[in-house]
Amino acid sequence: MEKEKKAKWIVIHSPALLIALIVNQFFIISANADVFLWPIPQSISWGAGPPITISSHLRITFPRHRDLHRAVVYYRKLMLSEKWLPVQVSAKPTSPTATVAAANYSLTWLQIKVRDISADLQHGVDESYSLNVPDQGSRAKLEAMTVWGVIRGLETLTQLIRMPSGKSKGEPIIEHGVSIHDKPKFAHRGLLLDTSRNFYAVNDILRTIRALGHNKMNVFHWHITDSQSFPLSLASEPLLAAKGSYGEGFIYSNKDVAKIVRYGRTFGVRVIPEIDAPGHTASWAAAYPEIVVCNNQFWVPPGVDRFANEPTPGQLNPLNPKTYEVFKNVVDDVASMFPDTFFHAGADEIILGCWKNSTDIQKFLKENHTMDEILTRFINTSRSFFTSHNKTTVYWADVITSTEAKVDPTLLPPSSTILQNWNGGSEKTKSLVQKGYRVIASDVDWFYLDCGFGNWLSNNTNLDQDFNNDPNNTYNWAPQGKGAGTGGSWCAPFKSWSRIYDHDITAGMTSEEAKLVIGGEVCLWSEQSDGVVVDSRLWPRTAALGESMWSGNRNEEGRKRSGEATDRMNDWRFRLLRRGIGAEPLQPLWCLKHSHQCDFEQTF
Incomplete structure (x- = not known):
């Protein structure tokens, strides 16, 4: 036998x-x-x-x-x-x-x-x-x-x-x-997964990559580090993970990374690392407190500017030479672990209140310098760390558009810079491509998968109000915002698969402008998700982006085809289940058995 x-x-x-x-x-x-x-x-x-x-x-x-x-x-x-x-x-x-x-x-x-x-x-x-x-x-x-x-x-x-x-x-x-x-309509069809706020086991990541391949998506954007934890073990900077992670069992080794990259290639999925800096770096302070400002403080102290958009506060100090020693070691190690030519360097959400808390930066500003100059110093000094490895640097569009601190676009050459746009929709994307930049579309109003799950901050009395007595029905990041109508989710409502599917990332652009939009990514920020729920958070909604980026979202008559795609999407959800992906249901089973009888408008 x-x-x-x-x-x-x-x-x-x-x-x-x-x-x-x-x-x-x-x-x-x-x-x-x-x-x-x-x-x-x-x-x-x-x-x-x-x-x-x-x-x-x-x-x-x-x-x-x-x-x-x-x-x-x-x-x-x-x-x-x-x-x-x-x-x-x-x-x-x-x-x-x-x-x-x-x-x-x-x-x-x-x-x-x-x-x-x-x-x-x-x-x-x-x-x-x-x-x-x-x-x-x-x-x-x-x-x-x-x-x-x-x-x-x-x-x-x-x-x-x-x-x-x-x-x-x-x-x-x-x-x-x-x-x-x-053939694909867009070259870049991806998913961002944040593994800092909550940790994902290697098998969770492998399963996610496999599902991306099944949907003909080709980018796993790995947002590895953030303020909450630094879960990546690096040979030249071992203290960052040893002290900045959630502890033993919550760290990705070099062997783990190699396995993830190799598995991605089996399914034609590129793995692009993101090490976000100089913001979102409080976790670095556990190993190097001298290079991080405003760490170990409450993120919204009463009576002063906030120190962060969410806990915990901390940003690298661009005026400290030690910052660049550590950061270069990080970039060198990460670049050697990931063969992709793209390296995401973050540079989003600089919070002025945090930098202003530093005596070094206070002194610098009193000498008639600006916050823009501080960020510019960091970007100009660190760019060579990436180019020395022949990496194309990807930044969040904040780096040139933020009202807090930004860099002059002329200092970031479009030939070696890609911008990822997370707010402002296709109008903002259009303004970026008009400057000559290649752009990845990830607008929060369409492509953020973590939206609509309610407030995760505790002790927020602003949510203790009657829904009907909240005339604005809105919620901002700040405690002063209202939130009963949206459950405290800053980016509510929930982004349904059809909303993702129907969004046109090149709307209002000329054909030449549209060529610079290299594709899109849905994003899952992990304040309220981990490996237990990751499948249902991602699938089948991420599949909607997969089709719209591969073959478009319109039929031969030029009409949005999400209604026509419903049968296929429902069937695909069940097929994902058969393949071991815990995709959430989209409709009652009755609707699947009675094609188009659950349509709101009879068009088929």
Whole structure:
């Protein structure tokens, strides 16, 4: 019996890798279910004939490449074992519903071709692919310019496969005569996850990256550190994590980072680190109190300017030379751990009250200097830390737009600087691209996944009021704000999947301006989330961004298509569950079983 188990797997290393799974003969079964693809491809044509089975003796041949090998092993297993049965049948099918006649062949061979096997996983890499499942014969073809395009095609191929309606056993089926030509609309399709305020286990991060790959998203923006904790172990600055983390068991090692980066490549997901500075750095003070100002103080002291937007306060002191010694060591270590050419350097939310609390900075300001000069000194001095590693620096747009402290845009060359915009919508994004910057759209009003979950600050008596007696129905960060109407969530309301889906990040721009918007990211700031709830916070809402960034959010008539996408999104949510992702429900199950009967307007 043991010998039989070992004989099932045969891996042959030749000019191409061949993976074969040997089992019994296939048999033909009927199909009466639709195909639901997410994100929907840019171009797809369907054959008129019945589906065919996927042979259990499926061969996949492909060029020798370490990351591609891991991806093929994963997706081949998924193709043969997922046994997906769609939850509902669309009233407007995306593929023909077929009555099967006996076919004399099944899909036995997937042939993969890559034109540029050496192209690395970096921003702008070609992710296009062509997939053809033949009208006749048993060989499907997947062709792409790069390995990363192949991985996108493997995801699509996997979603084409399903079980016949009403059947839970037997062999899966696939439409034949299918031709797909696909590529992303935006090069940057990402998710920011904050691991400082609450810690996420490595497996939580790996699962999140895998889900990103399933949604053809290609960026995991890892907001690693913040004021609350410094959970990353660094060889040259070990005290930062040893003293600034939440303690043993709440630290990411070099080995952890390597595992996360390697896993990301399996799914075509880049891992971009963010070390936010000079703000959001109170956690550094545990190791180096001399370089952090206003630490160990209450964040909103009575009668003076606030020290932070939220606890705990602390910002690096740009006037202290020691600051740059420590910061350079941090950048050097982090740059060596993450191969991506992007490095996010933060630079958002400088709080003047904190810097003003420093005697050094008070003296500097009395000498007719400004807060802008202090931030400029930090940015100008630290930029070489990134460029020495050939990194393109990403900053939050605050660095040039903040009313608190900002840098002259001429000092941040657009050729080596990308700005991430988190407020002001497409109008602000437009103003940034008009200055020549490439921009990542992450506007709080559409793309913040932590909004709408209520207040997390304790002892806030401003929430102790009648909802109906709160005429403004608003809440600001400050204790003086009102908040009964929104439960104290500063960025309420909750951002639904359709709100995320329908947002146009290039609205009002010319075609040339829109080219500088490289894509978008949804953001999960983790004051109220950790690994226990991360799946439901992220999915399937993040999938909405995945499709809008991959193939757009409008149909052929130019109309927003979130209504049309509801059936596919509902089905995709259940498929994510099958794949081990705890995505939250979007509608009652009745709505899934009665297509478009839960629409508010009858348009289909």
